[in-house]
Amino acid sequence: MSRPEDNLPPDLFYNDVESRKYTTSSRIRNIQADMTHRALELLDLREPSFILDVGCGSGLSGEILSSVDPEEGGPHTWVGMDISSSMLAQALERDVEGDMLLADIGQGVPFRPGTFDAAISISAIQWLCNAETSDVSPEGRLKRFFDSLYASLKRGGKAVCQFYPKNAQQRSMISTAAIKAGFGAGILEDDPETKSVKVYLVLSVGGGDVTGAVSGIQDVDVYDSRRRERKRGKEFVEKKEGKAWIMRKKGQMEAKGKVVKASSKYTGRKRKTAF
Structure with missing residues (x-):
């Protein structure tokens, strides 16, 4: 089965039809919810925080951020950015609580330094590994994204990016770009022996403890x-x-x-x- 990112750029692939199909699918909503809860577990936030949702789509993850129980450190305030206007239109139609920005993450995160306490990204950053034109390189897009993401987070802030790497080379390209940007980074795999393996890139700014968020979990590669x-x-x-x-x-x-x-x-x- 071909991957969506191999067919079209995200702003073209997620047109009105695909965006509605994605948003209304109960299977996708359940998977998205599970991965968002997992990302929040890895962030280990102890109080209401200001969070950037990278590739927010139609706000499925944002809804969860807004509804986190106070006993679990929530609710959180969030800002989302996505390249698909159709996805953002779905979010507006559903009246999600976060603010949203139409933007290409491959051109960087356009916020002031130290704006956010944390960031999450669900099933988005693998799209950066595809170059639609000959004058754009995956390495350049990844560098702009991670450099600006690092700057946008407060010192001690964390980010968790769930993604689907096509192969080991793509996985390495993504993690290397994060490390070069200055992040302390760890890669965690859930259900690694199954077809439904989920890969999470756990990032910290300014010496934050990456392993503290995943204490006791095996197969975590940590870099600084x-x-x-x-x-x-x-x-x-x-x-x-x-x-x-x-x-x-x-x-x-x-x-x-x-x-x-x-x-x-x-x-x-x-x-x-x-x-």
Whole structure:
């Protein structure tokens, strides 16, 4: 079975007919509700929050955000953005509570830095991996999206993006773009051994604890690009100051015919501070 994103761009695929069909299908509504509740569980919000719904469609997820019980940290206020005017028309017809914006997430998230406490996205970001024209690349669209999403979230904010990767390459492309934007990130799979596997990209801003939201759950790959860069830099300094680095440099100089002082048991040993 072909995937919708392989046929047409989302603004063309989700026309009036498809948008109504999507919104009125009880099967799709149930699946969407389950994934939205799962995203909220992973966000682990403890108080009413201001949430961005990326690819909000006809507001199926937004309805759930607006109806979260106060004992579970809700209800939440939300803003949605979607590229399909037909989907947004369905949301307006159903009189959902959130504010909505007609926008292409591949062109970036058009909000001020630090606007949102959190963000969710259900079945949307895989569309960014398709380029409709030769002058647009999936990598560029993913970069604009994740860079601007990172900026739009408050420090310590989280985002959960459920998506359907076509293959391992597409999954890696998406997670790599998020990491390069600065997110701490983890990938979680629900029902990985079945055809109904659900993939969630869990993101945090400014050192937020990704694993805290999914404590005790297996098969979570956690990344933090800035921590990795710091670690890489530290390792480089340690090698540069150590005996192995000195011996390697001496070998390079000898190969060039230069005179090098003979090594001894004291080579590379740190000296005590002289007073």
